[in-house]
Amino acid sequence: MNFNRRTLLRGSCQGALAVMGLPFLDCFLNSKGQAQTNGRPLPTRFNTFFWGCGLTASLWIPKKAGTDWDMTVQLKPLEPYRKKLNVFSGLRVPLDSKPNGQHWSGLAAANTGIAPFRSGEFESKTIDQQVAEVIGKGVRFRSVSASSSGDPRQSYSSLGGTNHLPSEPTPLSLYTRLFGPGFQDPTKGDWKPDPRTMIQKSVVSAVAEDRHRIMQKLGASDRARMDQYFTSVRQTELQMEAELQRPNIEAKVSIPDAPSADIVANNASPNLRVVTPLMARLGAIALATDQTRVFNLSVSSPQNAMFVPGDPLGFHQSTHEEPVDPKLGYQPRVHEYNVASMELFAAFLKELDAIQEGDGTLLDHSVVMAFTDQAYARIHSVDGLPILVAGGASGRLKTGYHIAGDNSAVSRVGLTLQKALGVSVDTWGKESLQVRSPYTELLA
Amino acid sequence: MQRLVRTFLSLILAISGGAIAVAAPSADHSYVVSLRRLTEQEYRNSIADVFGKEIEVRGSFEPTKRTGGLEATSTALLSVTPVGFESFNKMANDIATQVTAEKYRAKLPCAPKDAKAPHDVCAREILSHYGLLLFRRPLTAAELENRVGLARRMAERTNDFYAGVQYALSMLLQLPDFIFRTELATPSAGGKSGTLDAYSRATRLSFLMWNTTPDAELLRAAGSGELHTSAGLVRQVDRLMASPRLEAGMRAFFDDMLQMNTFDTVSKDSLLYPKWGSAMATSAREETMRTVIGLALHDNGDIRDLMTTRQTYIDRRLAMLYGVPFAFTGDWVKYEFPLESGRSGILTQISMLSMFSHPGRSSPTKRGVALREIFLCLPTPEPPNDVDFSAVNDPKNPIRTLREKLMAHNTNRTCAACHQMTDPIGLSLEGFDTIGGYRTTDNGEPIDVSANIQGKTFSGAQGLGQYLHDNPQYPACVARKLYSYSRGLKNSFVADFPDAYKAFQDSGFRLRALLKSIAVSDSFYAAGPPGNPSSNDSTKVEAQ
Numbered sequence: 001m002n003f004n005r006r007t008l009l010r011g012s013c014q015g016a017l018a019v020m021g022l023p024f025l026d027c028f029l030n031s032k033g034q035a036q037t038n039g040r041p042l043p044t045r046f047n048t049f050f051w052g053c054g055l056t057a058s059l060w061i062p063k064k065a066g067t068d069w070d071m072t073v074q075l076k077p078l079e080p081y082r083k084k085l086n087v088f089s090g091l092r093v094p095l096d097s098k099p100n101g102q103h104w105s106g107l108a109a110a111n112t113g114i115a116p117f118r119s120g121e122f123e124s125k126t127i128d129q130q131v132a133e134v135i136g137k138g139v140r141f142r143s144v145s146a147s148s149s150g151d152p153r154q155s156y157s158s159l160g161g162t163n164h165l166p167s168e169p170t171p172l173s174l175y176t177r178l179f180g181p182g183f184q185d186p187t188k189g190d191w192k193p194d195p196r197t198m199i200q201k202s203v204v205s206a207v208a209e210d211r212h213r214i215m216q217k218l219g220a221s222d223r224a225r226m227d228q229y230f231t232s233v234r235q236t237e238l239q240m241e242a243e244l245q246r247p248n249i250e251a252k253v254s255i256p257d258a259p260s261a262d263i264v265a266n267n268a269s270p271n272l273r274v275v276t277p278l279m280a281r282l283g284a285i286a287l288a289t290d291q292t293r294v295f296n297l298s299v300s301s302p303q304n305a306m307f308v309p310g311d312p313l314g315f316h317q318s319t320h321e322e323p324v325d326p327k328l329g330y331q332p333r334v335h336e337y338n339v340a341s342m343e344l345f346a347a348f349l350k351e352l353d354a355i356q357e358g359d360g361t362l363l364d365h366s367v368v369m370a371f372t373d374q375a376y377a378r379i380h381s382v383d384g385l386p387i388l389v390a391g392g393a394s395g396r397l398k399t400g401y402h403i404a405g406d407n408s409a410v411s412r413v414g415l416t417l418q419k420a421l422g423v424s425v426d427t428w429g430k431e432s433l434q435v436r437s438p439y440t441e442l443l444a
Numbered sequence: 445m446q447r448l449v450r451t452f453l454s455l456i457l458a459i460s461g462g463a464i465a466v467a468a469p470s471a472d473h474s475y476v477v478s479l480r481r482l483t484e485q486e487y488r489n490s491i492a493d494v495f496g497k498e499i500e501v502r503g504s505f506e507p508t509k510r511t512g513g514l515e516a517t518s519t520a521l522l523s524v525t526p527v528g529f530e531s532f533n534k535m536a537n538d539i540a541t542q543v544t545a546e547k548y549r550a551k552l553p554c555a556p557k558d559a560k561a562p563h564d565v566c567a568r569e570i571l572s573h574y575g576l577l578l579f580r581r582p583l584t585a586a587e588l589e590n591r592v593g594l595a596r597r598m599a600e601r602t603n604d605f606y607a608g609v610q611y612a613l614s615m616l617l618q619l620p621d622f623i624f625r626t627e628l629a630t631p632s633a634g635g636k637s638g639t640l641d642a643y644s645r646a647t648r649l650s651f652l653m654w655n656t657t658p659d660a661e662l663l664r665a666a667g668s669g670e671l672h673t674s675a676g677l678v679r680q681v682d683r684l685m686a687s688p689r690l691e692a693g694m695r696a697f698f699d700d701m702l703q704m705n706t707f708d709t710v711s712k713d714s715l716l717y718p719k720w721g722s723a724m725a726t727s728a729r730e731e732t733m734r735t736v737i738g739l740a741l742h743d744n745g746d747i748r749d750l751m752t753t754r755q756t757y758i759d760r761r762l763a764m765l766y767g768v769p770f771a772f773t774g775d776w777v778k779y780e781f782p783l784e785s786g787r788s789g790i791l792t793q794i795s796m797l798s799m800f801s802h803p804g805r806s807s808p809t810k811r812g813v814a815l816r817e818i819f820l821c822l823p824t825p826e827p828p829n830d831v832d833f834s835a836v837n838d839p840k841n842p843i844r845t846l847r848e849k850l851m852a853h854n855t856n857r858t859c860a861a862c863h864q865m866t867d868p869i870g871l872s873l874e875g876f877d878t879i880g881g882y883r884t885t886d887n888g889e890p891i892d893v894s895a896n897i898q899g900k901t902f903s904g905a906q907g908l909g910q911y912l913h914d915n916p917q918y919p920a921c922v923a924r925k926l927y928s929y930s931r932g933l934k935n936s937f938v939a940d941f942p943d944a945y946k947a948f949q950d951s952g953f954r955l956r957a958l959l960k961s962i963a964v965s966d967s968f969y970a971a972g973p974p975g976n977p978s979s980n981d982s983t984k985v986e987a988q
Contacts, residue, residue: 100829102826102827102829120509142526145527150709151708151709152504152506152507153507153509153709159525159526162509162518162521162522163522163523163525164525165525165526165527166504166506166507166525166527166528173504177530181534182534199598199601199602199611200533200537200611200614203537203594203598203611203614203615203618204533204618206594206615207615207618207619210619213587214619214620214621217474217475217476217628218476218479219475219476219975221521222476222478222479224523225479225521225522225523226479226523226620228523228524228525229523229524229529229620231526232523232524232525232526232528232529232530233529233618235526235529235530236526236529236530236533239530264722266709266711267711267803268711268713268714268803305711305803307711307713307803307804309713309714309715309716310713310715310716310804311713311804312713312716312802312803312804312805312878313802313804313805314802314803314804317802379829379830380829380830381829381830
């Protein structure tokens with residue numbers, strides 16, 4: 001029998017049994033005291049943006065380094081945000097003895113600081129999860145991921161191993177998770193916690209107490225799986241706890257109506273141009289209303305299947321089959337897909353920058369890491385992997401720089417961002433990707 | 445069915461004088477051989493069978509991940525992420541709310557005198573009834589009392605008996621005992637091996653045969669020890685196989701083996717192929733399922749004929765794409781392609797042809813890689829990183845047809861090693877475009893569909909169909925996948941179940957013969973020794 005006094009107390013409020021209605025509500029509001037009032041510093045958010053198959057080196061890398069860098073043809077869509085952007089070129093991705101897993105090793109290295117053994121697996125928590133552990137406490141969702149090409153498997157967010165946190169595959173599913181059942185609108189004056197959440201939370205606590213029973217009789221690998229299971233149980237418990245408290249928000253936003261179920265999310269570029277901004281807007285509103293502080297948006301799989309109607313090849317296949325134009329010196333169709341990818345990134349930044357809060361915009365209070373899997377997709381090379389970072393981390397990250405090829409390992413970007421986000425970390429990554437020194441010139 | 449379980453439970457209750465007297469698993473030396481996360485369909489089917497079809501399952505499921513050719517294998521490797529549990533939690537609350545709602549209450553095994561107060565006896569009856577069905581084994585006495593206690597406390601808190609039951613049921617639905625199929629084994633006398641316990645046998649059988657949770661009769665046979673006798677086992681296997689529900693089980697297997705979930709992410713270029721719509725994928729998937737089930741199950745045909753048959757089932761949409769007049773009433777109709785159609789079995793159905801193609805173009809390589817993996821259990825390695833297409837794409841030497849492009853691979857020895865195996869398969873299917881339509885020219889050039897694999901020469905899809913039909917690796921691969929699927933293994937060799945494979949061969953490759961001899965063999969229920977409980981023998985992983 002595991003059902004004891006402790007469980008009972010968990011389902012109660014300051015020792016008194018919480019039944020429905022007002023006394024329970026009061027007790028929650030009181031217990032947080034100051035936390036419910038405005039004036040608290042705004043949280044800093046972390047976002048990732050993933051697109052597959054990279055860019056074309058001769059067309060995206062600015063010639064000049066520093067703040068006076070020259071705009072390039074492939075970064076052009078990001079022009080409106082150049083003062084809020086950092087561009088990293090010439091990053092190395094040393095894989096040591098690990099294989100160069102096509103369309104995987106590069107993104108895993110940027111995302112974990114560890115070169116992976118196996119394609120499709122991460123050797124550790126991904127950076128968004130490492131950051132979420134620090135900045136994501138006390139809000140409803142530790143992280144939220146979405147795939148604008150409509151595939152829940154397109155997620156580069158993981159607690160390590162084979163399991164990836166699935167992405168929401170449609171605008172409606174993203175909307176439902178964020179603003180469907182369980183959501184109390186903090187932009188409205190009549191916010192009050194749902195008493196059922198309290199009871200449901202005590203049921204989840206009861207589930208958690210079965211952990212010991214479940215763990216018996218298991219071999220090592222199944223123990224690890226059940227460990228992850230109960231970690232997930234715990235996160236749902238914390239989510240419910242968070243749902244009982246009114247989030248502190250500064251932004252003047254309102255929750256939109258649910259998007260239509262008929263919106264098609266797939267790899268056709270006209271659809272991506274509709275779905276990406278829509279998902280970005282929903283993510284931005286979730287960040288502004290403090291439903292989550294970590295939002296991941298991917299627009300493709302690593303083998304980027306984006307296609308312009310009428311092009312029988314599409315992005316990924318073009319990188320391998322389109323000849324390098326001898327006069328231009330690059331693959332012209334691939335270039336168009338590269339630019340289209342940056343336009344989608346710009347669409348994401350636009351939504352973040354459109355929301356005013358406090359002394360700036362949501363983007364100013366965020367860090368967005370845009371990353372990819374290949375430096376030169378045609379030959380699957382990873383050295384020179386493009387990484388773009390937007391947002392000033394509430395003033396802790398200087399922006400507007402082009403950090404040019406200084407031979408740093410790609411993990412140096414991840415370390416710098418974690419420092420800017422207040423993650424206490426001295427080294428990051430493993431083997432040749434292990435780094436100790438962040439880009440101090442970027443840290444304010 | 446629910447009534448049967450109820451009778452069975454009251455029997456146990458009568459014998460034990462009110463308390464469930466089933467040995468607690470923790471009191472013995474049993475050990476977990478495998479934990480398999482329910483697939484979406486298994487979850488949905490289980491809920492429908494346990495609570496009735498009127499209970500709706502609303503929510504999303506985390507994806508599985510094809511491993512060694514099967515999604516089923518990944519269920520023995522994946523856990524539940526926070527996003528996945530969040531969804532399980534919501535679904536559990538929603539299902540439990542429906543089950544305790546006013547209109548459902550008459551179906552519950554008992555009712556309390558006062559719906560506003562706790563009632564342990566009735567709560568116990570409800571929870572032991574559903575606990576058995578959800579966990580596929582009786583709850584232990586301690587487990588049951590714990591859940592009854594939860595129901596009592598919640599009923600007190602809310603002044604509502606049914607709310608108490610609702611939360612206790614919700615808890616059962618959130619436990620790994622339900623969300624995972626737990627396979628428990630008991631060690632043999634020497635401790636060097638083990639064998640699945642009765643409820644785990646029932647579970648493995650039921651999910652294999654019916655793709656759902658064991659029914660009352662199967663649970664009864666497990667509880668009474670019948671499943672441990674060969675006569676009892678054969679009786680249950682025969683019963684499961686005689687049921688029309690066998691179709692659901694075999695559909696689930698073939699859907700996995702034929703990688704039909706590839707359709708989830710297939711998009712076609714609407715400019716180049718305006719006939720394609722997302723509904724087309726649904727029809728194409730159903731066509732293939734009907735063909736496979738019709739031939740292998742209903743007609744008890746030779747599974748090799750799936751490569752060559754011209755019989756199929758079409759609806760209006762497919763008729764349009766195949767260019768066949770659909771002058772019938774009803775949704776689906778059996779149809780036989782004429783010989784000159786060039787069609788050959790499921791190889792030339794829209795499903796196979798469109799899933800393994802680009803949005804706007806067919807891909808002999810994609811088709812070749814997929815068909816080798818699906819039908820011959822031969823995976824193809826990744827191409828080299830610096831794959832060089834310069835010969836293919838040299839603008840000075842324009843290559844008109846896809847065949848010429850691919851043949852350029854043979855100028856490079858590294859490429860040739862794989863492309864010599866994959867491309868002939870795909871090139872013989874070039875008479876069909878990316879959405880499965882028949883064609884005779886590509887880029888204005890007539891299409892050459894001749895092929896040569898390891899000295900065997902054939903032409904077109906019908907030649908490929910015959911080549912696969914006569915290739916002993918094909919039925920061996922089907923057997924191997926069925927065996928791996930049923931056990932959640934990463935890989936299996938035909939040598940692991942020689943008797944079942946021989947029965948399959950002797951029957952002229954009848955699916956039922958294979959299925960039955962797998963299910964009634966002792967080795968199917970054998971487990972590794974305790975302490976090394978993973979049934980996924982790692983030494984065999986790399987072979988696939």
